[in-house]
Amino acid sequence: MKFQLFILLSALGTVTGQLDKLAKEAGLLYFGTAVDNPSLNNQNYLRIARDPAEFGSLTPANGQKWSNTQPSQGRFTYGSGDAIANIARQTGQQLRCHTLVWYNQLPGWVSSVYNRDQMQQIITAHIQNVAGHYKGRCYAWDVVNEAVEDDGRYRNNPMYRAMGVDYITHSFKVAQQTDPAARLYYNDFNIERCCNAKINATIAMIRTVKAAGAPVHGIGMQGHSRVGMSPSKREMKETMARFSELVDEVAFTEVDIRHTKLPIGAAERKQQGRDYMEVVGACLEMPKCVGITVWDFTDQYSWIPQQYPGEGEACLWDRNYNQKPAYQSIVALLQSAASAGLRTSATPAPVAAVMTVDEWAATVTAAA
Numbered sequence: 112m113k114f115q116l117f118i119l120l121s122a123l124g125t126v127t128g129q130l131d132k133l134a135k136e137a138g139l140l141y142f143g144t145a146v147d148n149p150s151l152n153n154q155n156y157l158r159i160a161r162d163p164a165e166f167g168s169l170t171p172a173n174g175q176k177w178s179n180t181q182p183s184q185g186r187f188t189y190g191s192g193d194a195i196a197n198i199a200r201q202t203g204q205q206l207r208c209h210t211l212v213w214y215n216q217l218p219g220w221v222s223s224v225y226n227r228d229q230m231q232q233i234i235t236a237h238i239q240n241v242a243g244h245y246k247g248r249c250y251a252w253d254v255v256n257e258a259v260e261d262d263g264r265y266r267n268n269p270m271y272r273a274m275g276v277d278y279i280t281h282s283f284k285v286a287q288q289t290d291p292a293a294r295l296y297y298n299d300f301n302i303e304r305c306c307n308a309k310i311n312a313t314i315a316m317i318r319t320v321k322a323a324g325a326p327v328h329g330i331g332m333q334g335h336s337r338v339g340m341s342p343s344k345r346e347m348k349e350t351m352a353r354f355s356e357l358v359d360e361v362a363f364t365e366v367d368i369r370h371t372k373l374p375i376g377a378a379e380r381k382q383q384g385r386d387y388m389e390v391v392g393a394c395l396e397m398p399k400c401v402g403i404t405v406w407d408f409t410d411q412y413s414w415i416p417q418q419y420p421g422e423g424e425a426c427l428w429d430r431n432y433n434q435k436p437a438y439q440s441i442v443a444l445l446q447s448a449a450s451a452g453l454r455t456s457a458t459p460a461p462v463a464a465v466m467t468v469d470e471w472a473a474t475v476t477a478a479a
């Protein structure tokens with residue numbers, strides 16, 4: 112009977128997603144996904160990406176990057192970014208905007224600038240134009256992306272070579288002048304597992320630029336990791352506790368958890384479910400964590416196989432749009448957090464009331 116009802120509702124197209132709906136019920140602001148332009152002509156993809164109950168927030172995976180928005184000096188192009196921003200406008204989904212100043216996907220004409228004043232003018236013009244174009248539409252902007260190396264040094268990128276750490280301060284100031292309503296984030300990878308050299312350096316960097324007047328509201332932990340080797344909830348909570356002393360909010364901004372060896376079996380799928388659950392659990396249990404964005408939701412469009420040949424299947428849906436155990440694990444956790452009132456009631460429910468990774472794993476075994 113239930114099954115027939117499901118078929119009927121599916122046929123009517125009324126079965127909607129649940130990640131964002133449940134995330135909100137559990138007290139988060141959103142559950143979101145990155146969306147890249149090549150996927151926009153795929154109806155199977157769009158049906159999920161445009162469903163606000165599934166994803167309350169969209170992030171252009173590439174469309175707002177420097178190489179797309181100002182490929183040559185003074186020529187601004189917004190087609191790719193707008194294609195995604197316009198979906199969010201139609202559906203009422205929120206936008207997480209990404210990213211203004213980054214050493215990657217940076218056009219050659221910027222990397223060949225060595226003069227401090229010129230670089231400052233170039234950054235100013237870029238942010239004023241791009242953040243100006245999207246003014247009022249971005250819940251948050253990743254203002255500066257990946258400015259610190261794993262060993263804790265500042266990344267020696269063209270902006271740093273021209274201006275030193277002032278490029279970071281300057282970028283945040285211009286972003287705030289341009290779009291005062293946007294939450295301004297510093298965003299990076301490998302800053303999830305407490306507390307490595309990069310995390311310590313990131314904290315020192317945020318202190319430095321805030322002392323110099325940079326309005327940094329949030330820290331984004333990208334959250335790219337590997338099945339079976341990803342950071343534990345405890346480690347991520349420790350990091351977020353330290354970041355929470357510096358900024359108003361934190362978020363997981365680009366989560367994907369890839370298998371390092373393919374093909375995989377049921378045990379690896381289940382482990383991936385556990386690993387995703389640790390991320391979502393860490394966010395739920397930290398008051399300043401506002402939401403989670405996955406770096407695309409289907410293996411069909413994941414960036415992983417290109418970036419890490421031989422690795423992949425990192426997303427919540429497979430390439431045929433079947434939900435994986437990882438999807439189910441997040442749903443189960445969000446449901447139990449919502450009904451336990453973990454973040455919504457005045458007195459948060461004890462963490463023990465929320466489903467544990469092991470309890471979820473037991474349900475998978477039982478069902479298998």
Ligand code: XIL
Pocket residue numbers: 147172173256333365414
């Ligand atoms: C990736 C995109 O997903 C790819 O399509 C592109 O080729 C390279 O960039 N950290 C970031 C994201 O901040 O912008 C990157 O996105 C993934 C790593």
